[in-house]
Amino acid sequence: MIDLRSDTVTKPTPEMREAMLSAAVGDDVYADDPTVNKLEAVVANLLGKEDAVFVPTGSMSNQIAIRTHTEPGDLVVLERRAHIVRSEGGGGAALSGVTMRPLDGVNGVFTADQLIETLGRAHPFNPSTLLSPPTLLCIENTHNGAGGTIWPLDELRNVCETGRAHGMTLHLDGARLWHASASSGVDVSVYAEPFDTVNVCFSKGLGAPIGSALVGEKPFIDRARRFKQQFGGGMRQSGMVAAAALHALEHHRGxxxxxxxxxxxxxxxxxxxxxxxxxxxxxxxxxxxxxxxxxxxxxxxxxxxxxxxxxxxxxxxxxxxxxxxxxxxxxxxxxxxxxxxxxxxxxx
Ligand SMILES: Cc1ncc(COP(=O)(O)O)c(C=O)c1O
Incomplete structure (x- = not known):
């Protein structure tokens, strides 16, 4: 069977399995797993951020980000075909109590003007208490639902600056940020730079069986670790799968x-x-x-x-x-x- 359903069907190679077998492990809930600690440091460094937390899935990574960035009742702004709004089982509402405002993008890309329009106009006649506070902006790159499209860097920076100017925090769903970089030649750290947090996945097209990382500055990631545990993502000897992710980054990313x-x-x-x-x-x-x-x-x-x-x-x-x-x-x-x-x- 030729399987073109997804790049998530890629399987660990014999060399990757060997790396998993020989991985040094410890109890990750006690921050004791050397291979997980190494992966987190490597990924944070690749993306130009201070810290990273290793989690089982991209959905959990995105959902932890939402929980860490927002309060119940907040508004999350994103593109209408974003994985976060379409394919994470209503996680934003169920786990963080947020509401979502999907914008209509072209090839997954929306504009700063669309963002401004959706944020509405502050005026003393309009009680601000009526609104869901628009606190979080999420961007997906590459954009799966739009066909693996890539945000042009200028547009990305423009939208992020606009969100920031309106007091929003910024999350990048970069499940396939590696692919965006492979296609455009733009380094992943350049794509990550405007954002507070980035989700990256090792299970999409890289052959690793499992695993994603949420990357950001240390205080944010410290808090995210609490929600990783709360969402049931605390793993024990997960160095065995972190070893696969490290192997994927080193040998398959290219x-x-x-x-x-x-x-x-x-x-x-x-x-x-x-x-x-x-x-x-x-x-x-x-x-x-x-x-x-x-x-x-x-x-x-x-x-x-x-x-x-x-x-x-x-x-x-x-x-x-x-x-x-x-x-x-x-x-x-x-x-x-x-x-x-x-x-x-x-x-x-
Ligand atoms: C853009 C995007 N974000 C997040 C995810 C979720 O990843 P996972 O399947 O590991 O939960 C996917 C899955 O394909 C995705 O395409």
Missing amino acids: DLSIDVERAAFFARALQSTAGFSVDMASVQSNIVRFEVEMDAGDFASDCYSRGLYMLPSDQHGMRAVLHRDLSEEDVDAALQIMKQVVSGSSNP
Whole structure:
């Protein structure tokens, strides 16, 4: 089965498993695990922040950030297809009591003007007590829901400065910030610079089985550690999985540019095939969102029966994600299967 559902399907290599097996471990709840401590220091350093906390998932990392940044009743502003608002099980409401204001972005990117408009106008005639205080701005980069798109640096800085000027704190969901950097050449620390906190994941396209980190200045991360425990994220000998993350950063991160190139190749091939359409402007990293002429559910099922696994997203929308566990032959074979299905060929 050729699996293009997500880059989260990448598996640990034998070398990564070896690194896990030989990892020095301790009890991380007592801050005693040397491999977790090393990973946290490495990631904080990569992102140009003081400290990091290792957590099991990107969702937990984002939710801890929200809990640490906000009070119940606060307003979180973000893009409408952001993972935080769409795919974290209502965590913001359930765990932090916040409300969310989703903005309509273009390719996942919204403007400083949109942000200003949503914050409303302070005036003595309008009692400020009526409002949910807009305290937290969240940005996703790359933006999964928009097709793995990357925030232009100027736009990113502009929106962040505007949020900051309005007293907001800033969180970056950088589950695939590594991919943004691999594609644009902009260092992850440059993307991270305007933000108070950043979530990064090791389980997306890097082959690590589990793990994310929330990164920021030390007092914030000290407080975040309390919510990690409260949310059930306190782990014991988690150095075994932190070792996989360290191995991924050292040995696999450099390969992400191959996935980016393959996504561009894959998108171009679909774009030139009858029955498919791709908004090429949205293909910026390893994710390809495209439209298929036939019903997307039928298309996905037919592809699956011929050995290709992909996710339909709406009536004609599909998502394919390129990753390190695919060979060039897999990518070619996937394109062949898709062409056969859309042309109604019965001969796989
Ligand atoms: C942009 C983004 N943020 C957060 C997450 C959540 O990560 P996890 O699946 O580790 O909870 C994902 C998952 O794919 C994601 O795409």
